[in-house]
Amino acid sequence: MEFRQLGRTNYKVSVIGFGGIPIQRLEEKEAIELIKTAQGEGINFIDTARGYANSEVLIGKAMEGMRDSWIIATKSLARDDQGMKADIEISLKNLRSNTIDLYQLHQVKSKEVYDQVMGPNGAYGALKEAQLEGKIKKIGITSHDLGVLEMAIETDFFSTIQFPYNIVERHGEKLFQRAKERNIGVIIMKPLAGGAIREGELALRFIVENPNISVVIPGIDHMDQVFENSRIGQEKIPLNKEERQHLEKLQKELGNTFCRRCGYCLPCPQEIDIPAQFLLEGYYTRYDLQDWAVERYQGQSIKASDCIKCGKCEPRCPYDLPIRHMLEQVGSCFK
Incomplete structure (x- = not known):
């Protein structure tokens, strides 16, 4: 080692x-x-x-x-x-x-x-x-x-x-x-x-x-x-x-929908902690920690489901992520 x-x-x-x-x-x-x-x-x-x-x-x-x-x-x-x-x-x-x-x-x-x-x-x-x-x-x-x-x-x-x-x-x-x-x-x-x-x-x-x-x-x-x-x-x-080359290809593929948690999308007019929503979704869908993720998601006072789709976050994202659609997916995940 x-x-x-x-x-x-x-x-x-x-x-x-x-x-x-x-x-x-x-x-x-x-x-x-x-x-x-x-x-x-x-x-x-x-x-x-x-x-x-x-x-x-x-x-x-x-x-x-x-x-x-x-x-x-x-x-x-x-x-x-x-x-x-x-x-x-x-x-x-x-x-x-x-x-x-x-x-x-x-x-x-x-x-x-x-x-x-x-x-x-x-x-x-x-x-x-x-x-x-x-x-x-x-x-x-x-x-x-x-x-x-x-x-x-x-x-x-x-x-x-x-x-x-x-x-x-x-x-x-x-x-x-x-x-x-x-x-x-x-x-x-x-x-x-x-x-x-x-x-x-x-x-x-x-x-x-x-x-x-x-x-x-x-x-x-x-x-x-x-x-x-x-x-x-x-x-x-x-x-x-x-x-x-394989990793570079994978990087490009993930880049379309992967949040780097840089925070440039903030502040949200609804006060949603946008990067945190995607982090919790990852724990739920990819880490097999559903109960733990649900507890933390529900413990938030403002959640992904509170998004009103105003779109102010998306022009700020340096990676051009479809944030509104991604937040909608998070909300569906934790229903």
Whole structure:
């Protein structure tokens, strides 16, 4: 397995990690077996979150007797210090650990949210306090908003960033280069574009070719994925000409209806968080997380079904996506 330095941390992480979101739909025994097998295949970085149902709990049970073999990352949507303090304690209990290697501010989706979590009584303060107490070791930040992470990497607040990257979503490449210059670790989420990319091997090989990437975390819920993913991290086979042409063709095909979550379509007059609707649809249709996605979709005060088809979003989209039609599909999906 190839191991890379995770930014300014002292962690050497397997270039292929373990994305923990899909194990929530597995039986406990199956999830534990997957994680233990992944460790045996050389994978040593696992990512989860407070919001991933029982993912933390399953990981905690799997870690018994092998905690020192793993670098555990989790994250919280808490925006204030009290909420973050509570989530840290829950994570420690769930993960059955005295300390968490990397705790991340989760889905910081705008400058306003960034200012909130970093400001007085914000969630970042609770992370710093927990770090001083030894409850967490390093602090990171995740976002789908390029501008937020461009701000974050010019500070000394974070050891890592987490951002989507795949053959369709390549707008973060300059961000990753600058992060490496600043000695900040780069964690890649959505390597298969939320399940839209079916050629998993090619997609992962494309990502690990980028020297600015520290670790990529494909979601794992099947034993075959453990062996295939670990093999990619071990063999490091460059893409050939034909494979690159195939990926370029796939990129063009997906480009017609795939949301990159750049946010240029916003603000919506109805206050719909348009990119979030497509993200939830992906979890429902491609990740086989229907119950989890429905709960989050219904929990929104304003949903895709509230679209009045005014069309103001579409001229702003740099990819010319048929957003109104796509929102209508999301609404139908969650009826």
